Amino acid sequence: MAALLIVLAPCQAWAMFGSITVADEKEMGKKFDNAIRAQMSFVDDPEVVSYVKGVVDRVAATLPPQPWTIQSAVVGQGSMNAFAIPGGYIYIFTGLILGVENEDELAAVISHELAHVTERHVAKRMDQMRFINIASIAGVLAGALIGANGGGTSTNAIGQAVATGAMAGAQSAFLMYTRENERDADEVGIVYLMKSGYNPDAMPKTFEIMQKQHWFMSGSDNVPTYLSTHPGLSERVAYLRDRIRRMPAEVVAREYNRDKFLRIQTLVRARMSGADTALAYYNSKPKTEMLCLDYAGKGIALDRLKRMSQAEHEFETALACGDNDPLVLREAGIFYFNKGDFAKAGPYLQKATIMNPRDAMSLFFVARLMAERKDYKSAISTMERVVREVPEDSEVRFHLGRIYGESGDLFEAHLQLTYAALYGRDKKNMQFHMDKTKALAATETQKKRLAQLQKAAGERFDKGAQGEKRSP
Known part of the structure; x- marks a missing residue:
């Protein structure tokens, strides 16, 4: 249009x-x-x-x-x-x-x-x-x-x-x-x-x-x-x-499809519109019409506004009526993870992944929890699953690189950090980690993975690209 x-x-x-x-x-x-x-x-x-x-x-x-x-x-x-x-x-x-x-x-x-x-x-x-x-x-x-x-x-x-x-x-x-x-x-x-x-x-x-x-x-x-x-x-x-x-x-006379759409609309409103605008929407909604996911959405908006105690209250309200909703569980788990309460975040995130195994966001935070416990083998395996779901997500690649680095695998660490910079269109850091990856590539397998990385970088920054990503 x-x-x-x-x-x-x-x-x-x-x-x-x-x-x-x-x-x-x-x-x-x-x-x-x-x-x-x-x-x-x-x-x-x-x-x-x-x-x-x-x-x-x-x-x-x-x-x-x-x-x-x-x-x-x-x-x-x-x-x-x-x-x-x-x-x-x-x-x-x-x-x-x-x-x-x-x-x-x-x-x-x-x-x-x-x-x-x-x-x-x-x-x-x-x-x-x-x-x-x-x-x-x-x-x-x-x-x-x-x-x-x-x-x-x-x-x-x-x-x-x-x-x-x-x-x-x-x-x-x-x-x-x-x-x-x-x-x-x-x-x-x-x-x-x-x-x-x-x-x-x-x-x-x-x-x-x-x-x-x-x-x-x-x-x-x-x-x-x-x-x-x-x-x-x-x-x-x-x-x-x-x-x-x-x-x-x-x-x-076909019925309009609303249920799944409204769930997605809640996520978009709470996370991707202005936080003040989202909060005003939830405050204006009659309590009799508030769904469990709406309370989670309100909690997300309050969290973005750094009103943590109020946000926690809304998440607890959402969990009280929606503890079998994987999206409510996921968002509550993310809230407690970012708050640093890993003990509370873990069960919510684990349950969310069991109920929705394809939810890469839940898996992403589960992998980070494993890394916090220094269970690097499980963390890497789980984060690799996330990469298969969202291969061009720079944040996922960044955290996978950090986990590899903490585990002692420096080649894989720099390889993943190169991908993170590539997909984030950060040429300076991409070149830095690319040079490190080249220096560490010793085995035939590593050299093949390096060649794949170089090919991806060449395709992404070809003559058709319009420069580096700009800050908003």
Whole structure:
């Protein structure tokens, strides 16, 4: 749903002669992903990431055969938005999760965005141009999207910096989704939504939410006029509703998916929105409507505000009614771990992992508890399980490196710390630990692991990357 800023760089480009190939789209998608990851904060909570991936995969399963795998990521940003790009990448903002009311509405936006990809709207617009520089496109497109979705001065500045760097010495032109593109994405997207088993009325309902929130009004702080790509929402709601009226009654009567969505929304609100805003939400909610997980969410918000005694009270309230909820157990365990009460944290985290063995966050803290007890063998084994679940999480790699170092395995310690710096886009520390890893690589196995690390570093910091990650 975001605008597309495309750079024409005749001096450095090659002639495409009106033909954007699948390979070109894949390359642009990969370079864009590198650029956006270098500049924005991505959510790494496996509970949130896996949930969103599940919704995306459910919609993607209804698409016609695609030449790429659909890949999703969650951006920690408050705008009520999502966008998909050529190459099969789709990004969902935490603001969208907070802005909609159920999973069907989230899926509606995802369906709309994936329709832009399957209809090749970006590629078709690019086909009208003779000269295309894929690297410049990726950089400026990333800058445009960062600026458009920033909702704040610092983020907009980052977007402008990325765009300026990519435009050096080049002509520039704006390409936006047209009214026809948007209508196509609505019409195709609502089919994907319906085939996925969701209620199709969620799409016009989501547009109505956007109208009420003024997220996409021209001239708003969130979307500048030149990047507003949502023309005629009222008109689009009307024709979608007209189309829905002709659908089978049993399709329109489908129940909205809420339970799992509301759990994820609680996590996003408590951990990823402003702590004061989250606390105000829970304080305004009638006690008769408060769920066990809501008390845990309130505890998270209070913890973030350093109001520890109040936070503990809320966690104890949550545990009193939700001691069989793995998410409540996990969040209480994390609270007590960070407080330094390992004896109290342990049972909650252990029970959470038993109830949900795939929860990498619970396993991560269990591994750290094992390391605190100097049970390095168990700690390493458990943290390696976490790495298999979230291989590009810099914090997981960092703690695994520390555990290896404490156990005396310096090669593995520096190897993991190199990966931590790589995924955190910290070139200076990456090079430091890379040099240490090289010096310590003695066996054939170690040399192979070093070669794999060097390959990963080369791919991450290739010509398409837009520099080191910036501080918010």
